[in-house]
Amino acid sequence: MLISTESKNCNIILLTLCGLTTAYGTVIVLSNWRKNRQLRKKALKRRENEQLCMQQLLEQLANNYTKEEQAEILGLNAVELVSAAQQGKFSPLKILETYWTKAISCTKATNCITSVIKVAKAEAQELGACTDPSQFPLFGLPVSVKECYGIKDMDATIGLMSEINNLDLDDCVLVKVLKSLGAVPFVKTNLSQITFSLASGNPLFGDTSNPHRLEFTPGGSSSGEGALIGGGGSLLGFGTDTGGSIRFPSHLCGICGFKPTCNRLSLAGLHGPIPGHVNIATTIGPMARDVDTLVLAMRSILCPLMFELDPYIVPMPFDEKLFGCTKPLRIGYYVDDGFNKPVPAVQRAVMMAKKHLETSGHILVPYKIPNVERAWELFMSLCFADGGKRCKEILKNEDIDPVLVPLIQKLYFPKCLGKLGSFLVNLRNCWKSPRIAKDFSLLVEKERNISTVWNLEAQTFEYKAKFFSTWVQPEGNLDALIGPPSAMVAGPQKHFEDTTAILSYTALYVLLNCPAGCVPVTKVTQDDIDALKNYEGHFGDAWDKNTKDACMDSVGLPVGVQCITKPWKDELCLRVMLDLQKSVGLL
Ligand SMILES: *[C@@H]1O[C@H](CO)[C@@H](O)[C@H](O)[C@H]1NC(C)=O
Numbered sequence: 043m044l045i046s047t048e049s050k051n052c053n054i055i056l057l058t059l060c061g062l063t064t065a066y067g068t069v070i071v072l073s074n075w076r077k078n079r080q081l082r083k084k085a086l087k088r089r090e091n092e093q094l095c096m097q098q099l100l101e102q103l104a105n106n107y108t109k110e111e112q113a114e115i116l117g118l119n120a121v122e123l124v125s126a127a128q129q130g131k132f133s134p135l136k137i138l139e140t141y142w143t144k145a146i147s148c149t150k151a152t153n154c155i156t157s158v159i160k161v162a163k164a165e166a167q168e169l170g171a172c173t174d175p176s177q178f179p180l181f182g183l184p185v186s187v188k189e190c191y192g193i194k195d196m197d198a199t200i201g202l203m204s205e206i207n208n209l210d211l212d213d214c215v216l217v218k219v220l221k222s223l224g225a226v227p228f229v230k231t232n233l234s235q236i237t238f239s240l241a242s243g244n245p246l247f248g249d250t251s252n253p254h255r256l257e258f259t260p261g262g263s264s265s266g267e268g269a270l271i272g273g274g275g276s277l278l279g280f281g282t283d284t285g286g287s288i289r290f291p292s293h294l295c296g297i298c299g300f301k302p303t304c305n306r307l308s309l310a311g312l313h314g315p316i317p318g319h320v321n322i323a324t325t326i327g328p329m330a331r332d333v334d335t336l337v338l339a340m341r342s343i344l345c346p347l348m349f350e351l352d353p354y355i356v357p358m359p360f361d362e363k364l365f366g367c368t369k370p371l372r373i374g375y376y377v378d379d380g381f382n383k384p385v386p387a388v389q390r391a392v393m394m395a396k397k398h399l400e401t402s403g404h405i406l407v408p409y410k411i412p413n414v415e416r417a418w419e420l421f422m423s424l425c426f427a428d429g430g431k432r433c434k435e436i437l438k439n440e441d442i443d444p445v446l447v448p449l450i451q452k453l454y455f456p457k458c459l460g461k462l463g464s465f466l467v468n469l470r471n472c473w474k475s476p477r478i479a480k481d482f483s484l485l486v487e488k489e490r491n492i493s494t495v496w497n498l499e500a501q502t503f504e505y506k507a508k509f510f511s512t513w514v515q516p517e518g519n520l521d522a523l524i525g526p527p528s529a530m531v532a533g534p535q536k537h538f539e540d541t542t543a544i545l546s547y548t549a550l551y552v553l554l555n556c557p558a559g560c561v562p563v564t565k566v567t568q569d570d571i572d573a574l575k576n577y578e579g580h581f582g583d584a585w586d587k588n589t590k591d592a593c594m595d596s597v598g599l600p601v602g603v604q605c606i607t608k609p610w611k612d613e614l615c616l617r618v619m620l621d622l623q624k625s626v627g628l629l
Pocket residue numbers: 102103106135136139
C-alpha cells in the first residue's frame with residue numbers, strides 16, 4: 043500500500059523532472075540557434091562552396107574516361123588495385139579521378155563527404171612519375187578519412203561552426219604515414235557532431251544516409267566512412283572509435299571495420315572533443331569492404347615512420363607469425379550480453395558465424411559476459427566524469443544537432459535538482475526500468491572529484507582483471523570472442539538518438555582496450571522480422587521498445603558480427619575476422 047502511493051508520488055515528481063529537462067534542453071538549443079545567425083551563414087556558405095567545388099570537379103572529370111575504364115577500376119578490390127597500379131596498368135591519377143567521380147556521386151545520395159582533398163591530384167601525379175612503385179605498399183590507393191583527421195590547409199570542425207576555416211598547419215601522423223606508403227588521401231567524410239553519438243548528424247554538414255536504405259541512418263560517429271565505403275565510393279577509409287564509432291557504422295552499412303588496441307596507431311594531429319581521457323581512450327582504425335583490405339592497411343601502417351613521428355606508439359610491427367597462425371583457436375561466443383537483448387537477426391548472425399568458424403576448424407564454446415552493467419556504468423561515469431562540462435563548453439555557441447539533444451538535456455539538468463532526481467529515480471519502483479533510471483542518474487551527476495575518479499579507475503582495473511579471468515577455462519583458455527556488434531540493425535535516425543541505450547556491445551571493448559572488429563555475415567530476413575514481433579527485451583522498458591521499433595522495417599539490411607581478442611593481439615583478431623569472412627563470403 044505504502045509503496046504504491048510512494049511510487050505514484052514519485053512518478054508525478056519524475057514526470058515533472060522529465061518535463062523540466064526537456065524544457066530546459068529545448069531552451070538551450072533554441073537560444074543557441076537564435077544567437078548563431080552569423081556563424082550559421084558562414085557554415086552554409088562553406089557547405090555551398092564545397093558542393094559547388096564537387097560539382098565542378100565532377101563536370102571536369104566527366105569526359106576523361108569511358109564508363110568501361112571506370113568500371114574496370116571500380117571492380118577491383120584494394121589488393122588488386124594496388125597491384126595493377128604498381129604494374130602500370132592504371133596511373134594513380136586515373137584511379138584517383140575515377141574514385142573522386144564515384145565518391146561524389148555517392149555523396150549526392152547519402153551526404154557522406156564533407157570536403158574533397160585537393161592536393162591529392164598533385165600527389166597522384168607525383169606518384170605517377172615514380173620509377174619504382176613496388177616500394178610503396180599502398181601505391182595509388184585512394185583513402186578516405188573522417189573529418190576530424192588534421193590535413194594541412196584544411197579545417198577539421200568535428201561539426202562545430204566555430205571551427206570553420208581554422209586551418210591545420212600540418213598533416214596528422216596517419217596521413218603523413220599513408221602518403222609515405224603511396225596512398226592518396228582524397229576526401230574527408232562526415233561525422234556526428236563532436237563524435238558523441240551513434241546516430242549521424244551535425245548541423246554544419248547535415249545528416250548522412252545509409253547507402254542500403256537512404257531514409258535510414260548509417261550509424262555514427264564515423265557515419266560518412268560507413269556510407270561512402272558501403273556505397274562503393276572508397277576502398278579504404280579511417281574512422282575513430284570511442285564507444286563504437288567504427289564498429290557500429292560498419293555493422294549498419296554492411297562493411298568491415300577494425301578498432302585496434304590503443305597506442306598501436308597514432309592519434310597525433312586528430313581533432314576530438316575530450317582530450318585527456320585515460321580509460322575511455324579514442325582509437326583510430328581502418329574500415330573497408332573486406333578484411334583483406336584491413337590487413338593490408340594495418341600491415342603497411344605499422345611502419346618505422348609512424349613509430350618515429352609519434353614516440354608514444356608502441357613500436358610493434360605487424361606480427362606476421364600471430365596473423366599467420368593456423369592452429370585451431372578456442373573462441374567464446376555469446377548472442378546476448380544480458381543488458382540489451384539483440385533483435386533476432388543479430389542473434390542469428392552470431393550463430394551463423396559460430397557454425398562457419400567451426401567449419402574452418404576452430405573450437406567454439408558458449409561464453410557469458412561478466413556483469414556488463416558494471417562495465418557500462420564505469421564507462422558512462424568515466425566518460426562524463428566532469429559532469430558534462432567539456433561537452434557543454436564546446437557546444438556553448440553552437441547549433442546543437444538533434445541527435446545530441448537527449449544527451450545534452452541530461453547534461454544541462456540543474457545539478458542541485460539532479461541530486462534529488464537521482465535519489466528519486468534510484469527508488470527503483472518509481473521508474474519502470476532500473477537501467478534508464480541509472481542512465482539518468484549517471485548523466486545528471488555533477489563533476490566527480492579526484493578521489494572519485496581514481497576510485498572509478500581502480501574499479502575499471504578490477505573489472506578488467508575479472509573479465510579476463512573468465513577466459514581461463516579448465517578445458518583450455520580462450521583466444522578470442524565473437525558476439526553482436528549491437529542489439530540493433532539499421533533503422534530510422536530517430537531511434538538512434540538516445541545513444542547510451544545502444545552502446546553496451548561496443549563500449550565494453552573500449553573500456554577493456556581490446557582489439558575488436560566487425561564483419562558482415564548476413565542480411566535481415568522476413569523470418570527475423572516475424573520473430574521480432576514477439577521481442578520484449580530483458581526489461582520491457584522504453585529502450586527495449588525502441589530497439590524493436592527501430593528494426594521492424596529492416597528486411598534486406600546487413601548484419602555484422604563482432605570479433606574480439608586480448609589487448610595487443612590485434613593480428614589474431616584480424617585472423618579470426620578473415621577466417622570468418624572467407625567462410626561466409628562477401629555479401
Ligand atoms: C582529366 O580532366 C582534368 C580536367 O579537364 C585534367 O586536369 C586532368 O589532367 C585529366 N586527367 C587525365 C588523366 O587526363
